Amino acid sequence: MAKTQKTSVIAAAGRDGLNAVRYAAYSLSGSAYVFLKPLAGGKVLAEFEPKPGVDARAAAALPARFRQELEDEKFREKNSAENFSLREFLLLKAVNYAPKAPEPEPDSGLTPKQEKELNDLIHQIEKEIKAETAGGKKDPLGITRTWEDKYGTKTGNKKKR
Amino acid sequence: MNEKKNSPLFFSGGIYSAEALRLAAAVFSARGGVRLTAAKGGTEAALSGGINPGEFANEALNQQCRIDLSARNSRLSGIIVTKALLSASGSSKKGGK
Amino acid sequence: MAQRPATKKSAERAALPHFNFRRLSGGAVLLTNDSGTHASLSGAQFRQFRDGRVAAGSALYKELSAKGFVRDMMDMDGYAAACAKKNSFLGAGPGLHILVLTLRCNHKCVYCQSSAVGQASRGTDMSPALARKCVDFALKSTNPGITIEFQGGEPLLNWEALKASVLHARRRAKEQGREVRLALVSNFSLMTEEKARFLLANEVSICTSLDGPADLHDKNRVFAGGGSHAAAVKWLKYFSAAYKKQVPEFRTFKPSALLTVSRYSLGREKQIVDEYVRLGLEDVFLRPLAPIGFAKQLWDKVGYAPEEFLSFYRAGLDYILKLNARGVTIRERNAVMMLEKILNGTDPGYLDMRCPCGAVIGQLAYNYNGDIYACDEGRMVGWQGDDLFKAGNVARDPYSKVMLSQASRACASASSLDTQPQCSRCAYKPFCGVCPVYNYETQGSLSGEMPSNGRCALFMGLFDTLFSLLAKPASAKILKGWVSK
Numbered sequence: 001m002a003k004t005q006k007t008s009v010i011a012a013a014g015r016d017g018l019n020a021v022r023y024a025a026y027s028l029s030g031s032a033y034v035f036l037k038p039l040a041g042g043k044v045l046a047e048f049e050p051k052p053g054v055d056a057r058a059a060a061a062l063p064a065r066f067r068q069e070l071e072d073e074k075f076r077e078k079n080s081a082e083n084f085s086l087r088e089f090l091l092l093k094a095v096n097y098a099p100k101a102p103e104p105e106p107d108s109g110l111t112p113k114q115e116k117e118l119n120d121l122i123h124q125i126e127k128e129i130k131a132e133t134a135g136g137k138k139d140p141l142g143i144t145r146t147w148e149d150k151y152g153t154k155t156g157n158k159k160k161r
Numbered sequence: 162m163n164e165k166k167n168s169p170l171f172f173s174g175g176i177y178s179a180e181a182l183r184l185a186a187a188v189f190s191a192r193g194g195v196r197l198t199a200a201k202g203g204t205e206a207a208l209s210g211g212i213n214p215g216e217f218a219n220e221a222l223n224q225q226c227r228i229d230l231s232a233r234n235s236r237l238s239g240i241i242v243t244k245a246l247l248s249a250s251g252s253s254k255k256g257g258k
Numbered sequence: 259m260a261q262r263p264a265t266k267k268s269a270e271r272a273a274l275p276h277f278n279f280r281r282l283s284g285g286a287v288l289l290t291n292d293s294g295t296h297a298s299l300s301g302a303q304f305r306q307f308r309d310g311r312v313a314a315g316s317a318l319y320k321e322l323s324a325k326g327f328v329r330d331m332m333d334m335d336g337y338a339a340a341c342a343k344k345n346s347f348l349g350a351g352p353g354l355h356i357l358v359l360t361l362r363c364n365h366k367c368v369y370c371q372s373s374a375v376g377q378a379s380r381g382t383d384m385s386p387a388l389a390r391k392c393v394d395f396a397l398k399s400t401n402p403g404i405t406i407e408f409q410g411g412e413p414l415l416n417w418e419a420l421k422a423s424v425l426h427a428r429r430r431a432k433e434q435g436r437e438v439r440l441a442l443v444s445n446f447s448l449m450t451e452e453k454a455r456f457l458l459a460n461e462v463s464i465c466t467s468l469d470g471p472a473d474l475h476d477k478n479r480v481f482a483g484g485g486s487h488a489a490a491v492k493w494l495k496y497f498s499a500a501y502k503k504q505v506p507e508f509r510t511f512k513p514s515a516l517l518t519v520s521r522y523s524l525g526r527e528k529q530i531v532d533e534y535v536r537l538g539l540e541d542v543f544l545r546p547l548a549p550i551g552f553a554k555q556l557w558d559k560v561g562y563a564p565e566e567f568l569s570f571y572r573a574g575l576d577y578i579l580k581l582n583a584r585g586v587t588i589r590e591r592n593a594v595m596m597l598e599k600i601l602n603g604t605d606p607g608y609l610d611m612r613c614p615c616g617a618v619i620g621q622l623a624y625n626y627n628g629d630i631y632a633c634d635e636g637r638m639v640g641w642q643g644d645d646l647f648k649a650g651n652v653a654r655d656p657y658s659k660v661m662l663s664q665a666s667r668a669c670a671s672a673s674s675l676d677t678q679p680q681c682s683r684c685a686y687k688p689f690c691g692v693c694p695v696y697n698y699e700t701q702g703s704l705s706g707e708m709p710s711n712g713r714c715a716l717f718m719g720l721f722d723t724l725f726s727l728l729a730k731p732a733s734a735k736i737l738k739g740w741v742s743k
Contacts, residue, residue, distance in 0.1 A: 018176070019229055026226050026679055030709035033215025034222055036176045044176065049215055051710075072279075075308060076683055081232075083276035083329075088237055090334060092294060094341030095348070116232055190705045223707040234676040241348065242614055242670045249351035249619035250661035251400045256300035 014042035181225035280685035293340035320446035351400035386422035468515035470530035543591035551638030617669035672704035680708035
């Protein structure tokens, strides 16, 4: 049986942060068995043994992947620390979020009974106007009649312009 | 990583907390035996019942990362989970019982 | 999202808010934040952004500002509102209530996860009285919208309980003035004209399993009486015709079908989609099989690795998009649900993909004996002798006790993505969720270990596929059309 090829990378826990080293190693644990050992001078040895089924190319790429992940993790740690309070504030705001109530309609200064009486009066007047001006009905004020219809055609006396 | 069969694994206390190893041992309890012993500078884990040492080491790292993360995010996570539970139970409004 | 006017000069650095990122194949980097907005940057743009060197007047700056990726330009109210909208389910209790009317079944599906027993089995039917109790329990939910789904085994084998619970649910819903949706999941082999008319008249929406063309369907879904596919198709056509007719007395819903992808399905994605199109179905759910329950024992025979499913899925989705380009109406359900989250910032009600997961607080599974489980998968684990996911019993436990049960609290805590090492830093976190039952069954703990979790690999692959398609104008247009409001 072929021996699986173990690889390792030395990271500096002091410079990179132990959390970043852990998370970077952790992110590779789908492809490899990962083991972290302390070294002198605040360093950490990250050992990777490719899991069965991981091809040679992927196995060879593990150290490079770890270094990339470590850089990304260092950035994530920094970003997370800088935004911890803001993020918590925003998420708590979201948890307690309630949509704003719609704006109330402007107050006319009338009681509901007065408003109803006014509306009823308006409807009554509209009804009467409709009835007065409906086709075929008489025009009591003569509004719709022309001047000629009312007073007859003028002769002679009309000033010429 | 120790390749000898049945040789205990040593986990440095500076990288893997005892709590992480206890949690990992609990996860593997159905698969075989894990005996944890305090040693100088860390913990020794003796595996039996065919437990893959690599799998156990990965689980230990998983649990350690979870412990770290919980220390930071447990308050926020707890608030969200609590809201969900209380809303479902009706404790935060009418209904339920 | 509304923005505040710029107050900083163009040469100044943009301060970074919290965000997650993922390096995609091809060099692009996807950014997301808690509100669910996203941006895709080239490698060079990401380095600029990460180092705070994006010039304030640039097009990239404007895009990032609008999406909440520039800290000083954040609309806090809008951000919080978007988070709240995306997580609106946090304010309500279980909406889905699965009544397992019987464990008896007349099929022997190769991937059966429902702990079905033989048709002649005794003592595994829910009584009509208990079914009514389950309905009453479901109506105690704090969720204003309830769906009661009748499942089994084969629920038509317990017609008396089904009928009793449908009538009881309709009566109670009317008394309480509540909207209650009823749904039946059946293999249709025992459907009759009389039963169909009753279901339609009581506005029960109908769903069946359809695994593809007849040979594939019948291979997956073994029916001693023969012709599982024929029965499914016959009644799908019946209910489709009823839907098209629509009568004024009651609403008729379009019938739907569920697909379970087994090892036998791999490589046959086009034939499966063609079968759905042939039958006039407008949605196909390319649903992966999970190694839970009986399927776990048969995994070597019927299961597959995540990469195998993803290969099947990509080919299937690619074919579906081609059909769409030709004017054929067919959508893929995983994609639709994920796109609702990604593009619309809404919760599609997919209980498997939310944080915390829907166990108990989003759904309940009522076993034939009244035991209540966190979900149907949890019930399957219970059938195998492990009651970790049991939340109570409908006859003995009050609603609030079930909601706050150990199963409920444990699943809610374990599925919190902010305490998951991989999920908390994942770009897909705003759209995703973990399944404690899957984790427990495959990895031995409720929280699992995501880097080697098959379900995580699968979901990441689905998201990768969708975001890659969204980056291409032609496919993006079709996908956006699937979820346009």
